[in-house]
Amino acid sequence: MNVAAPAYRPIPADDVAWLGTDPVPAAPYYDPAWFELERKAVFLKSWIHVGHVCELPESGSFVRRELEFAKASLLIVRGRDGVIRAFHNVCTHRGTQLVAEAAGRQAKFSCPYHMWTFGTDGALLSAPDFEAFHLEKKDCALPQVSLAECGRMLFVNFDPQAQPLHEWLGDYAERLEAMPVARATTFSEYTYEIDANWKLTYDNFQENYHLRFIHPRSGGAAIGADNQFGYPASVGFCGPHRTQRIWSNPAPDLKPFQRQASMKGIPALMRRGLLDLPHGRDYLAFFPNIFIIGTPTQPFSHTVYPIAANRSRGVVRVYWSGEDADASESFAREYSLCQIRDIHAEDIDMIERGQRGLESGAISHIHFQHMEALCRHLFNSVNERVRDYARETGETI
Template sequence: MHGERPGFQGMSDDSLAWLGTAPIPAAPYHDPAWFELEREAVFRRAWLQLGHVCELPDSGSFIRREIEAFNVSLLIVRGRDGEIRAFHNVCTHRGTQLVEEESGRRSTFSCPYHRWSFGTDGALLAAPDFDRFFIDKADCALPRVALDICGGLIFVHLGTPDKGLRDDLGPYATMLDGFPAAQATTFSEYVYEIDANWKLTYDNFQENYHLRFIHPRSGAPAVGEDNPFGYPVKMGFHGPHRTQTIWTNPDPAPKPVQAQSFGRAARFAMTDGTAGPHSRDYLALFPNFFILGSPAQPFSHTVWPIDARRSRGVIRLYWKGEDDCASRRYAREYAMASARDIHAEDRDVIEAGQRGLNSGALKHIHFQAQEALCRHLFTAVDERVQAYRADLAGTAPRPVSRAEAMA
């Protein structure tokens, strides 16, 4: 590794060379035509993280989720049998959306237009004067969407999945089971919109190269004299997914309020049993979700595309148990406040990057070796877009030469 002091041992540039070193095309970060390809090639063909089992504690509990890039509204319900299912939030009579509330509990779901009623398993139960439709109720069930769960987290697939979620995640499924979110019973949430492409937004949170410049105070624990750029200790890759272990500054000199609040959170995590083996691990699941294993700040972040130049982020901190004392409440509130403060420092510079890319002045952007997770995401997206293009053309994708990639 170049420019690092002997006290820090991280990933060598050579160990990451398999990802390539060529400049990356800039158009996929702002071009509407490329975004349309991503919608179908990536987001319709991947497992997407949408919620947590703690949101559906009882039979009839439901949450509604909007996937704006597809104009899709989903109804996720815990049935009488305890199974969690996902359906399109659309009455099979004439398409009226069944639910407007973000969450709640119902024994049935009735269309406000003509009162077709559906059970928590999606079956049509009753419809006024139904015998005049000359169809079977069994053929009018709510359209179902593939759903799977790992580590307490709910994922859906808008297409026909080639493999189940755990098979797709491979060894990262077991890793996710060991994160604090797997035991969570509640959470704090922060939602934001940003004028930036989803990849540009996401990339900001999977590289530490910017920490010393954008977060000179809030990012202090992740940088230090031996590792001034906060590079990770190690990285790992499985298919389109990736992980890194975050370096810890042995002498971070945090502010007293930081030490007090995160120290309390860590102690509660030990008591609650949520302090596992992944306290410094960051897990990025393709395409748009990442989560930290820190018991003091059990943080997840999903970046949803809206269009080629806008995205929406959902930040959550998952907790086990309610706020049963002032100290626990204080630690949790501080953890969320600090997450929002750090994100506020990122927001302007991400949007400034998007404005620069929108100009079309750049044909390529550049990732250095220690921005390997950013390069890996781009490569995973590009591979799926090229395969989708080949499917449309009825041909097999062919290797692209370095000269073509640079053109």
């Protein structure tokens, strides 16, 4: 029986009109003063993704994370009690950074300068000639930063007054827990640095309007039929977070080897029960700077860390459940990683061109059409926080 492909149903402009339709000011995408306000009002007050539980399998497992927006180096450690905590990677004696390794496993952490030694729970265990200080060890623990987990994803928050992570994620916490990332035991990763504002970078991945122009070869499967821009099937919003459902192309334009390669991972995914998870076509964006894709053959997260007003770092992780079961699954994982990396590579140059154009000051405003609603929603969410912060602190915008 031939079943006619369901027609693409465009999302009515009225559905997202509540976000506004006005031009958006350009300065927040390059102005260092605005960036400084964002750093304080957004990044130091939001839950920020820093890793995955699978990176810390045993007591003493640690990763070091550099977060430029906080001028911080964090040491994220699984303690002997099994609890994962985040500490400033800073010796409480005189501030020396404790750990230089990016990751590893240690029972304790000794400062190379004067050998102050801390446990996996951050407590000061020993310090040479400690009696010569007028101190008690209990007052010398590593400074801690709030860390919480949802869907095996780890987030930190520098604001001691921050609402709990699950409350912050709202209705989307449950969705995150149902995504492949929540079952992942390993991942592949690539990172990049880009001469562009974090929002400009992130926005590239929030709209499909550019797909047919920037990814005519690599992104061919995402566009076609009666949806030539590959617009999403639906969009949704939850506080500062947002989602879109990726349109299912009824007749994706796949090349022969591409089709063959894409099928290689399917049997293993079926065996693992990962093919029919509820959010297999969903994109979940958590404010401010991470989005997660539920596609079973290519489940990935993309986090854009701000470095400066016009500099960012992207971290893309493709998540897998279980070690490679066999050659077919392993091959499929390699192809999947390479495929998404090819697509992202095509975006980098265009984003930097956008940054250079904006920094010239030639245009005072940028424009979002209604199918760029997610970009507008990000701007609105940032703008609201920056303005509230400026009002509370008396800083000028």
